Amino acid sequence: MSQPIILYDTPSKVPGNAFSGNMLKARRVAQYTLAYKGLAFKSVWVELPDVEERMKAIGAKPTGRRPDGSDFYSLPTIQDPSTGATVSDSFAIAEYLDKTYPSTPAVFPPSTKALISVFDSALMNTIGPVFPVMAVVAAPKLYPRTEEYLKRQLEIRMSAKWEDISPVGPKREEGWKNIKAAFGVIDGWYSKSGGKWIMGDTFSYADVIVAAWMRSFSVLFDKEQWEDMKSWNGGRWGGIVEDINRYSILD
């Protein structure tokens, strides 16, 4: 590989911590996959409202459809100058990198791709209910255009006004309890693995996703909130963030 891979990503105001609404976890997953593999990359920042135009311009494929049937484009997307490939979606990016750079550590151990893809969905279903609380806490840390875009999108998806999504008080407290319950479910998964990672002693894409979420929580929530989270489940989450932070990422 002669030139670094280009990672299209979304910026935020928080120093060292970008944020992209719904793509929050996905962008970190791409970063950590690249970093874990030791592949050089450089980030190109695209604000959310500009994603579609920019992705079309570089010939990226849509990653889904909007409710109205139109194409939906999302970040992260990579461009690999060494092969000319453009790949969107963090799972597809990891698959591409495992295949294209077989001498780097694999994030999909042999024969685990389907199981890990089911894990990915199950994790999203488990973490999903905590997203509204997180979005409300994190929104003020975004660039104004991205913040407005995220607010509008979330209001549509939740069929609620922004200020009603997770107001301080009983609703926020209930949200916090839901987060703790979700963490408990994920902790139960780890406890079955017989080791530190979801595949026991083998680090995999499943851990990359969990770590991506946890790292995001560690920077998006307030300090006391993250301190609380770190105390849950025997300190598992703080440990995972500490481990993933060994792989330095540019953000």
Added chain:
Amino acid sequence: MSQPIILYDTPSKVPGNAFSGNMLKARRVAQYTLAYKGLAFKSVWVELPDVEERMKAIGAKPTGRRPDGSDFYSLPTIQDPSTGATVSDSFAIAEYLDKTYPSTPAVFPPSTKALISVFDSALMNTIGPVFPVMAVVAAPKLYPRTEEYLKRQLEIRMSAKWEDISPVGPKREEGWKNIKAAFGVIDGWYSKSGGKWIMGDTFSYADVIVAAWMRSFSVLFDKEQWEDMKSWNGGRWGGIVEDINRYSILD
């Protein structure tokens, strides 16, 4: 192993096809796990209303709690005369057998226990919505005491009268569409595996669970319904049942 393992199981009127309500899939999973490993076993039949008393008598552990907080006992349960062990819950039975009989083919390839347990939950969540339709179609095939017990349990769980759960007509048709959609999700998982099984070319407990469901569908639904199912997703489900039928089970 000098003596066959005893498998506590629930009988039905359907020749060669026992049925145990909620434990439908779990009992077949235990059967196929034993058969795949080539371990000799004999079935002991316990009707649903007698499960709790019988399990307490042999010192089996409860597998969960009822909404009122009391212990809940379920089948399948095995007793292994060679070790004196009594194990309930199909996942725990498979774990026990892999560990106790390491020279038999493993159903958990190394480091996959947590991933497969998440798969187990995800499959249950995906198949779950089809259970009411299945229960209504299957109920007349049960022994009277078991049928009554199942009906009462399902009415409580669904907060609905038995005849309203899946009546013939639009509601049944909608149920059928949901089944087809659920199969589509599972087919999507398989398509990511790069092989015939969830772990590519490696058969695992994940396939045992899927096969257990499919085999149950093949005998519980009417012939035309199963013919329809077999035509879905490129004939994947008929193929899986054909494969699993190679392992003869006593039921």
